[in-house]
Amino acid sequence: MNRKAVSIVMASVLAASALAGCGSTGTGSTAAQSDSSAAAQSGSAAAATSAAASGAASEAASGDAAASGTSTAIDMNEDPYQVAIQVVTLPGVDYSTQEEEMEKAIDAITLPAINCTVDIQFVWISEVANTTSLAIAGNEKVDLVHVATVSPLSSMVGSDMLYDMNTDNLLQNRGQKLVELFGDLLQSGNVDGQQLAIPAKEFNVVAKGIGYNKAAADKAGVTLPETGTLDDLDTALHSLKDKNQDMMGWFGGEGTSNYLYWLQGYEGFGTNAAYGAVMDSSKELKVENIYATQDFMDYANRMYKWRQDGILQKDSTDKTSAQDYFNAQQLFCYPGDITPQLDALYKAQAVNNGFEYETMQMVSPKITNASVTEYMWGIASNSERPDKAMDFLNFAYSNADVANILMYGLKDTNYTFQDGSDKIIETNNTYTPAFLQIGDAQNMLIPSPAGEDFIQQWKDMTDKATVSPIVGYMFSDADYQTESAAITNVINQYLPTIENGSCESEDATKAYVDEFVKALQTAGIDDVIAGNQEQMDAYLAAQK
């Protein structure tokens, strides 16, 4: 523990000098560097930046930077560069009071090791997409950006927002730890030969299924197997209905996402498989229109039956979220991802709400493109020093202390160690970055309620997992923007009715699905799928 105290003292000393350094020299401009020069030429924007970077020092720095792009060695003699990193949080919270302290603590480690300091940019989840795109458009200071949740990789590829980490072999030369850690999974961030993002989670395996209220199941005498099928769920929901009239068995809700994804599992492209899906990548690598399959027709019929049998919520247009109902113990189960991390979290949450949480796995653990691209890191295309951004990212995955500070905040201020453990921590909820994934989880702290076996659980699950052969493949929709627009609209229009089983009759449901498929075809889904298949075949051929 003394080490920590020392490090904080050191931090303040070092940071003071670092601040002074930054103030006088500004941040080295790399206008000379090959790729950012195009951005730099865009008139006034560049003028503003170079004006900000002051004096002769920046010229010297830019010379160094151009050289260092290709070398593996970190230049310890240049002025330290400040790397900006986005940390996404829930809205309303304000960490500005501890921001500086966290930065100092990190600087104390990174400055001697990789000669850079950090600027933590806290962004509220609802503002990430806006803040990032505008900051890049306005050529402001952004280096490491959140490529996940509300600004996924697919939304950022078409418009040059992200820096290609293959430039000058940057990733290979300066991101050795990342290469070692993620290996083939790096392919997921590779779009048309450009490495636009890298995975953020060390463990990318995900199983799918439902989470249910164990207390309610016990009370009604319903048992669900650990691993089950849609039919098992069907039986359970029916017997629950007989015993417990008050609780909703299933909730269609807004109907904006296709629940079949969690119940049966497929690898979709685009939101709700708008660009088609591969139903089972271990069998056949064929892109299909999920909505035209028999599986989907059966699913639509099942939802209709569930409505008739009173399993679905009464009001087919109910707009509340499933999770709200579930937490209020008015809903028996809902579909979702299953991972050790989520398990720990939801179990704790359920206890808070006075019940017990359990899962039934319906899709076996897999590592798919979706699970890898769920959380990623990117470097903004206007980053002044992509090499330093890479250094920092690489370092954060090598040095657990840096990652711990970003993920869990400061010891004593934000968390304490559980008695007798130097790994398990109790957080006091004063620092909860909600969507942050960084660092090598194996060496990092573990927040309770997860226990010592947390990492082992992940490892076991990873061992059991199948890795999809198309894990690194991403469909490029650049040539299909028009179709994409039309298809997205059609899915939004038809899917909620089906998810809520609210057609008049079985025949009407059938007719409705047919109409849906026809509308999708009119919107051009077949062309998109054909294009997708072509790209995928090319990808697979290139892999061999």
Added chain:
Amino acid sequence: MNKKVKTNFNLKHWLPFYLMFAPGFLYLLINNYIPLYGMQLAFKSFSYKKGIAGSRWIGLKNFKFLFATSDAFIMIRNTLLYNLLWIFVGMVFGVTVAILFNEIRNKAAKQFYQTAILLPYLMSMVVVAYLVYAYLAGDTGLINNAIVKGLMGKKDGIKWYSDPKYWPFILTFVQQWKQIGFGMLLYLASLLGIDTSFYEAAMLDGASKWQQIRYITLPLLKPTILMLVILSLGQIFRSDFGLFYQVPMNQGSLYSTTQTIDTYVYRALLENNNVGMSAAASFLQSIVGFIFIMAANKIVRHFDENSSLF
């Protein structure tokens, strides 16, 4: 206006006016005109790295998605019809309420009414949507429970959110409900500007209230009414996104009466957030608005030069 006789340009006389116009001119230049160079994005494939000027030209490709859908007709029809209806209804309600409000003499009552009817204007559409939902929800909605099931004694409530036929009424109601306080305010200022001696003279002549409204108030409000109508015609291809997206709760089955150009564009670009395509949609809306506003102004000008905008 004997000023018109003067044909020579008298700089000394007019200079103060130009100076007074300068701040406004500058503001619009900064706020509106400089950013106009962004309109070229409608014809470009935007790249953040290359910037607006450096992005690649792609012709009319960005516009294609607006017409590639079979719903193009529905969304254009909805946008136009709702706008036309609301321009008319808003005018009638606004003028009526303003005149009635102006009749009230009790100061306290006046203050209360004005505060009250501005309330909806202060609420965000998200909240309005939830309130509407509280009233109209199929199972728990207040209207179904209190009126349809309670007073009318029906067994099942009305499924407001699954039948598109109710929505023209619901949307019109919500729109008017939200805007009426604002609409009244617009006309009220003009009403207060009317010289009271007109009414005093009319009353001496024994004119009834209705006659005063018919022959004094309405003619004097005409310029304001015409101006507001012309201005709203400029927005004919646009729609209040919150109203059409949030209030029907993004319910797919209601698209036939709730889809407008703006909601379509929003839904269409959810997937790839294409800056060029949204610029294209906005460009089209501007052009149509421009045509409407020019035509309307020309027509008004033809009949009544003083009421035209320019």
Added chain:
Amino acid sequence: MVSRDQKNWQIAAHIVMIILAALAILPFILLVVASFTQEDVALKYGYSYFPKAFSLEAYKYIGQNASTFVRAYGMTIIVTLFGTVGAIVLTALTGYVLSKRNLPGVKVMNLYVIFTMLFNGGLVATYISYVTIFHIKNTVFALIVPALLMNAFNIMLVRNYFEHSIPEEIYESARIDGASEMTIFFKLVLPLSVPILATIGLMSGIAYWNDWQNALYYIDDKQLYTIQAVLNSINASISALASLGGTSAGVSAANLPSTTIRMAVAVVGILPILCIYPFFQKYFAAGLMAGSVKG
């Protein structure tokens, strides 16, 4: 001298206004009650005027971040105050000039203004120009200047008033007295224009109070956030979290009481205006009366 006719009109007016007021107030009451409703009761029975259980949960969530809120209120008040005054002055000046139909070039000037209602350069271009040319990012100007300071609609409204509600004779007599145009504007025209200026002030005031977009686009420093920006962010995040749904990104979705909090957020946003509004209105009303000139 109140005639029967006049009395009937008054009664009709009161009836209509009472109906409208009720239509406005009843939902508002529902809003307030809903914000105090216990989350699971609201889920089960929907919102009702007489909920089965009350709760302060939603306000507690807001209260957790009390310091953020207090500061945000302060920012909003400053921005609204300066913004509104600026808007009134700027709009009145511009509108006044445009009301001079004889002014050489006025037609072009009118078009110059109206054109801005129709065409816009879009967010990206506006942002780039404000940030890279005028450097307003993370300054209080970013909350006041973009979009809100003046708009063509208000200018037209003011112009229309000057044109039709202020008699030409006033200008004539003033000019004969040798008053300069500036004097005429400030000493004569403005006092006569209180009704329209009050209207513009009210509209701008509400626009500034309710604005969240400027903060979203131009402010990174949360210290400068206005109340609506904070509130809107909370709302938007609830939607964002809901849309992430069952994926593991939904991690912390359940940390937010999602339904009632929207209501509480709305109440927190509106209530202060409701408290301030009557004072303003009193002031305006006095002005309105003084403004409704006779000749």
